[in-house]
Amino acid sequence: MSWLRRPRAGGLIVLGTSALGGAAYRFTQSSTSDASLNPHTFTQYTLVKKRPVSSTSAIFTLRNRDGGPDPDSLKEGWKRSVWSVQVKQPQLQIARAYTPLPPNSDSSSNFDNEPEDLRFLIRLEEGGEVSTYLHRLPEQSTIELRGPNSECELPQDIKEIIFLAGGTGIAPAMQVAHALGQRLDSRMHILWANRRREECIGGVSDEVETNTAIQGRSSWWRSVFGLGQRTAQPTPIASQSSQGIGVIVQELDALKERGKAHTKGLIVQYYVDEEKSFIRPGDVAKRLGPGSPEQNGSKVILVSGPNGFIDYWAGKKFWVGGQEVQGPLGGVLGQMDLKGWSVFKL
Numbered sequence: 108m109s110w111l112r113r114p115r116a117g118g119l120i121v122l123g124t125s126a127l128g129g130a131a132y133r134f135t136q137s138s139t140s141d142a143s144l145n146p147h148t149f150t151q152y153t154l155v156k157k158r159p160v161s162s163t164s165a166i167f168t169l170r171n172r173d174g175g176p177d178p179d180s181l182k183e184g185w186k187r188s189v190w191s192v193q194v195k196q197p198q199l200q201i202a203r204a205y206t207p208l209p210p211n212s213d214s215s216s217n218f219d220n221e222p223e224d225l226r227f228l229i230r231l232e233e234g235g236e237v238s239t240y241l242h243r244l245p246e247q248s249t250i251e252l253r254g255p256n257s258e259c260e261l262p263q264d265i266k267e268i269i270f271l272a273g274g275t276g277i278a279p280a281m282q283v284a285h286a287l288g289q290r291l292d293s294r295m296h297i298l299w300a301n302r303r304r305e306e307c308i309g310g311v312s313d314e315v316e317t318n319t320a321i322q323g324r325s326s327w328w329r330s331v332f333g334l335g336q337r338t339a340q341p342t343p344i345a346s347q348s349s350q351g352i353g354v355i356v357q358e359l360d361a362l363k364e365r366g367k368a369h370t371k372g373l374i375v376q377y378y379v380d381e382e383k384s385f386i387r388p389g390d391v392a393k394r395l396g397p398g399s400p401e402q403n404g405s406k407v408i409l410v411s412g413p414n415g416f417i418d419y420w421a422g423k424k425f426w427v428g429g430q431e432v433q434g435p436l437g438g439v440l441g442q443m444d445l446k447g448w449s450v451f452k453l
């Protein structure tokens with residue numbers, strides 16, 4: 108799910124999808140009614156709420172306008188997939204993919220057969236056609252969605268996940284945390300990097316980073332933005348901000364709480380570029396564990412965020428015959444002893 112890779116295009120874009128096993132597909136569809144979300148036609152939703160998260164991002168809450176029931180595929184998707192929908196920009200007739208945030212206590216559906224509201228964390232891209240269009244829309248506007256599209260299916264036997272998220276790459280991480288929160292004995296580490304603290308106000312890392320395992324490589328942010336040398340330092344444990352706790356931070360805290368009873372935990376680490384804290388290879392290495400081949404269950408590293416973030420950590424994805432494919436494992440992870448963990452680029 109590398110962000111910002113869409114070319115400007117005149118026609119509606121069919122987005123490539125891929126699964127952990129390498130297959131690309133859309134969810135099978137039980138209903139083809141235009142009133143229900145479906146992969147074939149655009150369904151009308153109403154923008155019922157736009158809640159700012161920072162100066163450049165907001166959570167958009169969309170409600171199915173005609174109340175068509177959610178397809179079963181969508182309910183299944185929440186349990187086992189990372190998935191997205193396409194949002195249409197009607198004047199330009201283009202569409203971009205966005206990743207629904209997992210339901211929270213605010214997500215409304217009054218009756219069992221009523222569709223759930225869909226919520227999206229959307230960043231305003233400077234000069235970006237669809238994100239600028241969406242951010243300019245007033246509440247009560249109509250927005251058209253098509254989907255769902257599966258980006259990756261979680262293996263049934265998943266045991267542990269390390270999720271490297273850059274910026275709005277946190278949305279798929281939250282989907283995975285939501286799905287994993289219902290699986291016994293799973294453990295998930297999210298390492299979330301942002302340029303600015305305003306995206307994750309009040310976010311306090313669960314673990315102290317010592318960064319002793321591997322040092323000396325520059326961060327993705329550094330390589331992308333050409334910043335100068337930084338001094339090695341531990342990730343600062345942020346103090347509670349006087350401005351309160353950011354919306355996404357609160358939702359991550361809620362996900363931790365929800366999974367507590369069944370799982371071995373959700374551990375979240377915050378890295379903020381402007382505070383000179385960066386995800387380092389050592390932060391990943393120390394979470395790989397000893398790597399015992401007898402251990403049951405898959406262990407997966409997922410990488411999600413802007414193209415440069417994915418390239419830096421895992422190498423480029425490629426387009427082959429109109430489909431986006433994983434490409435070889437490269438980047439920093441490609442040079443590490445991953446002790447049996449597999450890597451998937453979202």
Ligand SMILES: Cc1cc2nc3c(=O)[nH]c(=O)nc-3n(C[C@H](O)[C@H](O)[C@H](O)COP(=O)(O)OP(=O)(O)OC[C@H]3O[C@@H](n4cnc5c(N)ncnc54)[C@H](O)[C@@H]3O)c2cc1C
Pocket residue numbers: 108109110111112113114115122191203204205206207227228229230231232233234235236237238239258275278
């Ligand atoms: C599966 C998937 C899920 C996603 N989920 C989310 C999500 O949950 N939240 C989210 O915010 N984003 C998400 N994205 C990214 C999203 O789909 C869009 O790519 C993003 O919003 C930018 O789209 P846009 O139309 O606003 O920008 P675009 O018009 O595509 O432009 C993107 C950037 O490139 C620049 N640019 C474009 N064309 C050119 C050019 N020819 N020359 C120079 N510069 C150019 C623009 O100025 C802009 O800064 C997801 C992407 C994928 C593939």
